Amino acid sequence: MAIESFLAMLAAERGAAANTLAAYRRDLEGAEEVLGDLLHADRAALARLGQAWADLAPSTVARKASALRQFYGFLVDEKLREDDPSAALPRPVARRPLPKILSHEQVELLFRQAEEEAESARPPALRLLALLEMLYGSGLRATELVALPLSSVPRDAPFITVSGKGGQQRLVPVSTRARQALSRWLAVRPADGPYLFPSRGKHLTRVRLFQLLKELALRAGLDPAKLSPHVLRHAFATHLLEGGADLRVLQTLLGHADIATTQIYTHVDSARLVALVNERHPLAGGARGG
Structure with a gap:
């Protein structure tokens, strides 16, 4: 399964922690529930995620989109797909809050x-x-x-x-x-x-x-x-x-x-x-x- 192969790569090559892997799995499997098999999803299908994620916070949408971009980059690198449809994903502008500091x-x-x-x-x-x-x-x-x-x-x-x-x-x-x-x-x-x-x-x-x-x-x-x-x-x-x-x-x-x-x-x-x-x-x- 493509998702399993991607998660195995994150663990082996990037040293991703268990919590990180679980978060990627949730995001990818959640997208799969909306679109069906991610391996064969096209740009039009990915564009529909914007509507499915309409009620989510911009930071959450950005995280989910990032997981999918990395996933499709992996598929292209591994020759499992010839094209990368992730350009159709929404790109919300999420302002990262400034951290609290002490004087x-x-x-x-x-x-x-x-x-x-x-x-x-x-x-x-x-x-x-x-x-x-x-x-x-x-x-x-x-x-x-x-x-x-x-x-x-x-x-x-x-x-x-x-x-x-x-x-x-x-x-x-x-x-x-x-x-x-x-x-x-x-x-x-x-x-x-x-x-x-x-x-x-x-x-x-x-x-x-x-x-x-x-x-x-x-x-x-x-x-x-x-x-x-x-x-x-x-x-x-x-x-x-x-x-x-x-x-x-x-x-x-x-x-x-x-x-x-x-x-x-x-x-x-x-x-x-x-x-x-x-x-x-x-x-x-x-x-x-x-």
Whole structure:
């Protein structure tokens, strides 16, 4: 079956994760329910999908159309079809929302609170500081951070090995501050289990990480609704870009397969610059005197 062959290619050649494969399967099989056998569908048939998808959000239509374009590209590459009818698919314009970020001042408040609590040398406080340093200092995803094995932290190099989406591994630099926080945590870490942040025989969960950060935000006088592991990852990326980091370097650090995903941060930085001009320019808020 063509869909099965396509999914097998995604798994073997692109390292697609199980959730990604399931999403592609749903989109392709959903289109097949409307059109019948996708292998023999023509341009006129694909054009009808626009009407079938009329009530869906533009982002959903874009995702479904992308799955079909990749599918038909695969069929052509594999000589299963001579033509690619996917040009007839709808192309909605979906604006990607800008990610939430924290200001430098808000980050400082967060770290000041975590560092003051870590002075107690209590294991929960030292763990929280290490988690915070890794989220903001290395830009890790929540799932990557909580599942870090103890063996991923080398003793003699400022890097850790991270297993990201699709099982793809990358080296992520660890700042001097983060290494110090990790060292303090390792000195009190329970000596059981293979994970860097163990919890109840396994590792700390994403849900618990969210809770810990929101509780810290409250204690630091910040709105907990504005803080999450992903917000700290966005802050890491945006603040690096503000400091002059190259977009390709940022793509590698974040583990993005496509540079287009990373480019969203250029829009965030541009929005920040516009806001800065509007707020701080001498002519802001009033007309120029004649």
